[in-house]
Amino acid sequence: MSLPTVVFLDRSTIPSHIEFPHLPFDHQWVEYDTTEPDQIVERLSQAQIVITNKVVLDRRTLSHLPNLELIAVCATGFNNIDIEYCQQAGIAVANVRGYASQSVPEHVIAMMFALRRNLIGYHQDIAAGEWQRKQQFCFFTHPIGDIAGATFGVIGSGELGQATATLAKALGMNVIFAERKGAAQCREGHLSFERVLMLSDVLSLHCPLNEQTHHLIGAKELSQMKPNSILINTGRGGLVDEIALVHALRKQQIGGAGVDVFSQEPADESNPLIAHCELSNLLLTPHVAWGSDSSIQKLANILMDNIRAYVEGEQQNRVV
Template sequence: MEKIVFLDSTTIPSHIRIPSPSFPHQWESFEETSPEEVLSRLKDATIVVANKVILSGELLAQLPSLKLIAVAATGYNNVDVRWCKANNLPVCNIRGYATGSVPEHVIALAFALRRNINAYHRDIELGVWKEKNQFCFFTHPIGDIAGATLGIIGSGSLGQAVELLAKAVGMKVIRSERKGATSVRDGYVSFEEALKQADILTLHCPLSDETRNLIGAEELAKMKPTSILINTGRGGLVNEVALVEALKNGEIAGAGVDVFTEEPATTSNPLLAHAGMPNLILTPHVAWGSDSSIQTLANQLTDNLNAFIEGKPQNLV
């Protein structure tokens, strides 16, 4: 009988049902697990399910009973995959489950920032309408979505889904080549050109040593002063201090951020410290989280477990 331990079950809302695996098993679930508790909770586990709990090589080396790490998300930077490959410990993740939810969140942020909806809402709260004494007022520029150029960095399933939805609302879409690439694939523009051309730049690549601080002060300076940056990928893709400075200095017009370098973010995070800026919209890593997407995730999680026990592992990283 397999012992499955889910270390951080609160990452899946309680109203979402995780289907029971089809093989004999014991399922143990913890809402949260601190670093100090991981080893004792996985002592007898053969399968660990985790979303954000760190599983280092040093820790995994002390758990010889583990047969599988099932990441309950697409991102797996919380797992020492290099150690796992060297020690033949399979790791699987979830794929394609948020191709409806994330693109809608991206386009919603694009509309809100392009039309300065947040800024106008704040102006009304601050009494600007009464002060202007007109039937309407224009304190912020209002841009159209139709005809705007959307630059996509990361052309996997999420990037492709964003492209489809963007084209449906009349946007011109350009795909960015990888930063530092020596050649440009057909249908792509160079990373530098994407920075220069995009009215809205959206990030959908994984976080790695190569993509950490992908967008920093140098990259932001190359963007249009009317452009918008949207990050629903990973917090570490963007230098948060540089982004705040770019917004304050008018180097770009706005930003929509759903992911942070540390989560949950605290008030020490420069983005949260400037959350009142009218051209900055923050959401708490929920772009992926429509009910339908989370149910798809839960279903696929169980499918991954069943496939592994059947000797047909899927979604290995």
């Protein structure tokens, strides 16, 4: 491949202070902060390599890009790419793995502490003047739960699930892993999906989003959880039925929820979680669990090395 053109479609998804290593071959580099669907084909018409984080590259779009050879996904998840078409068309796809194994688990644990100890509720009470009205050195309007000794359920036993479990164990929690929903038998070290729902004081989602896991947690599953349990989703928004989750929180069927990912991103006021963000038992963050500076720099390094590896004929982090 002579003087390939590399196009980054959504550079603004990576903080501007993060530096991308230089590619060790001659190339043309073009980057855009954001790219709308109707701009993709024009921007990639001459590109051999595209970098995308969340821009969707579906069959219809890819069919208009005969020069494209590599899709370098600037993330682990690749559900925004039509993998089947890429296989048929001979387009290579590489993703970035293992970069957030510290950042995501720490974010989960931070959410867990905030919700388990009802920090949001107490902050809101102080802002509303509750402390002033009580005229006491402290007040208790929300339950405060301990972390040590609580049961931490993990759905998804890959790298992030395992890393989060390691932190939970270090805090003195009892960690259990869920078998795939509907599985006839449990793998060693796993409990049935339903049993993990029932036993967990904190349930953390770390599985991929696909047809089998869409709305993995819905009204039925939420009703099986403990009334004081906490659900944390740093996986993918579609794993949880957001309407059902809001209903469960409002009816206090579960104790709280920490959500970093949404069914559509960016989420707006039409999203039920955003519409009810005032709930004291709901903690929202804008898909940043992965985003510590060290993790993003590691991502950038791996991303560029994936491109180097492809150009030099190596198979590295390849999905296709």
